[in-house]
Amino acid sequence: MLKAGIVGLPNVGKSTLFNALVANAKAEAANFPFCTIEPNVGIASVPDERLQVLADISKSEQIVPTRIEFVDIAGLVKGASQNEGLGNKFLSHIREVDAIVHVVRCFDNDDIIHVSGSVDPARDIEIINLELGLADLDQIERKCDRTRKQARANKDAQAEVLVLEKLITALNAGKPARQVNLDEEELASIKDLGLLTNKPIIYAANVSEEELATGNKWVEEVRKIAAQENAQVVIVSAQVEAELVELPAEDRADFLASLGVEEGGLKSLIRATYELLGLRTYFTAGPKETRAWTIHAGMFAPQAAGVIHSDFERGFIRAETVAYKDLVANKSMGAAKEKGLVRSEGKEYVVQEGDVLLFRFNV
Numbered sequence: 001m002l003k004a005g006i007v008g009l010p011n012v013g014k015s016t017l018f019n020a021l022v023a024n025a026k027a028e029a030a031n032f033p034f035c036t037i038e039p040n041v042g043i044a045s046v047p048d049e050r051l052q053v054l055a056d057i058s059k060s061e062q063i064v065p066t067r068i069e070f071v072d073i074a075g076l077v078k079g080a081s082q083n084e085g086l087g088n089k090f091l092s093h094i095r096e097v098d099a100i101v102h103v104v105r106c107f108d109n110d111d112i113i114h115v116s117g118s119v120d121p122a123r124d125i126e127i128i129n130l131e132l133g134l135a136d137l138d139q140i141e142r143k144c145d146r147t148r149k150q151a152r153a154n155k156d157a158q159a160e161v162l163v164l165e166k167l168i169t170a171l172n173a174g175k176p177a178r179q180v181n182l183d184e185e186e187l188a189s190i191k192d193l194g195l196l197t198n199k200p201i202i203y204a205a206n207v208s209e210e211e212l213a214t215g216n217k218w219v220e221e222v223r224k225i226a227a228q229e230n231a232q233v234v235i236v237s238a239q240v241e242a243e244l245v246e247l248p249a250e251d252r253a254d255f256l257a258s259l260g261v262e263e264g265g266l267k268s269l270i271r272a273t274y275e276l277l278g279l280r281t282y283f284t285a286g287p288k289e290t291r292a293w294t295i296h297a298g299m300f301a302p303q304a305a306g307v308i309h310s311d312f313e314r315g316f317i318r319a320e321t322v323a324y325k326d327l328v329a330n331k332s333m334g335a336a337k338e339k340g341l342v343r344s345e346g347k348e349y350v351v352q353e354g355d356v357l358l359f360r361f362n363v
Helices: 014-021 050-058 088-094 121-151 155-172 184-189 217-229 238-246 249-258 265-276 301-308 310-314 324-330 333-338
Strands: 002-007 040-045 062-064 067-072 099-105 201-206 232-236 279-285 289-296 316-323 343-345 355-361
Touching: 002 014, 014 040, 014 067, 014 238, 014 265, 050 062, 050 279, 050 289, 050 324, 099 121, 099 217, 099 265, 121 155, 121 217, 155 184, 201 217, 201 265, 217 232, 232 238, 232 265, 238 249, 238 265, 265 279, 289 301, 301 310, 301 316, 301 355, 310 316, 310 355, 316 324, 324 333, 324 355
Parallel strands: 002 067, 002 099, 062 289, 099 201, 201 232, 279 355
Antiparallel strands: 040 067, 279 289, 316 343, 316 355
């Protein structure tokens, strides 16, 4: 299951956003630093309107969405890499996630204390990125010292030292590891380090309810920084997300429309995370259930089948597939077959976004 870590300075809205993302998990949200000591973990269903449409066509008994795990990590402060605040205890939690959602405060509220005394997204981002970089640098330098001793008689170790030195140079220049040009073999050699600055990042610009539709000058600052890092920016309002959770499902669209937006931050954030990690969704649908499955872009049909069960991949024969839009347009699998829209695909077929699949296998 995909895991994303929510990070940021204290009191920027991390735990409030987390509570909204995983409505059944209630992380404590309070107005003082280090409210979150241990990371809160919760599972969020990935919203996808296509599931209900397919379930109606297939007359499914239940709908099973794909899921994403969010980890609410305690607020970092300047000096965290040197154990200021709760320091490396927090940073170790970030090493376990696939992507980082960096919540940046882009709202002004005198009633909510800012740990640095004022709203300044550029400064706040620099603090977090610096601490992550320093933590990585310390870890890389220690490994490099050990590997240099092995490199005297080991060619693989010699190659690894070159990679580590390349990273050290970049981090000392203030660049994250993800901006270092490494090939697949080089990336594999440092995978065990779980480098913080090598993880994909999304900046969640947390704004007030009134500015959710328009953003503000602070959001523009975040966008400029993200553009330099090839990172993504999503405008969210933790305040709005908290209110949405309390509303009946049928009232949520009207509430969002009253704010001038079509969707809440949850959908925007999850969609951005999927795009950032190169993920795709395909569906299986039948009388028992309609279910969404997550795969990596470029996966072949047998690999996609293996997401359901390893037996499906091992005994793969073929995949009967129809595009979501074609199935919906024809309102039934039978009608889609009559028009030749249901195809039989083999092992070389690359599964596309929104494919509705039925796997044939034999083990």
